[in-house]
Amino acid sequence: MGVLEALSNTALSRYMAESLWGYPIALTLHAIGMGLLVGVVCILNLRVLGVFRQIPFTGLNKWFPVILVGFLVNLCSGTMLYLSDPANLVKNWAFDVKIVLVVIGMILLLAMRATPAFKNISSMPAAAIGGNPSKVIAIVSLIVWLTAITSGRLTGYVTVY
């Protein structure tokens, strides 16, 4: 028995495929988590690039837990959505692109935390902007997350034969 078949035989997968409310609830949580995750990551990136410079750089440290909450909500709800139709979603190119982009986006976030500006965040001046490594990551991250939303939306439109 293949992995996909085994997955679709799990209790959670059958619940997601057959129950009336499992799918819409997971979809709703996924949209809420997306707003929190992508919204706060993008505002963080803009701040690193010099927008909203009145916000003290040190304060950005407190945004990572907020982003993590959004990510965890979407990891759980996304897994539930995936289990509703494991065999067909892997054949959906838009879904594959989205997963790759989300993984890249999260790696970029970890990379951002490892840049000098964030490693020394407590000693950064209030009006600081990110150094070059942080700025490059911020620009790429903005593009990655906007493209991730686009491919996530297209997942529902790609027909799988």
Next chain:
Amino acid sequence: MNVQHILDSIEQTGLSHWVMGHYWVWPTMETMHFVGLSALFGGLALADLRLIGYMKNIPYKALSKIIPLAVVGFIINTITGVLFFIGNPHRYYPNVAFRFKMLCILLAGLNLLLYQFVVKPKADTWGAGDKTTWIAKCVGVASILLWIGVITGGRLIPFLE
């Protein structure tokens, strides 16, 4: 002229035909609606969390500089949302989830008035480390819950037809 006639005449406009007549318009607007959602919800969540008492190391007035970005998200979503309605007025008007979503937006607007005239004047004086007030906490919690309600109503529209 009753409501059905108004909906009929909306459906017969050139704009309605344009929205429904091209395969790419709907998914493009949906993607923009999701990007707008992230700007709106992410931006407001950060400001609301400060009102509730999280990240007190950021002066409120500095953090509130992100609110214009949330307003941009709201404008994007008003435009795309109105276009959805014009495209398919008979689908949205009677939909319970759509009506719930509109009610939540209305209540969020009233909550915003409370914010603007009661909470903001005081919150703007909060420096780093300053505590919040009970009414600011109530307005912040209400804002987060109402926007979660808006997202929930929107996401459930296709499931309550």
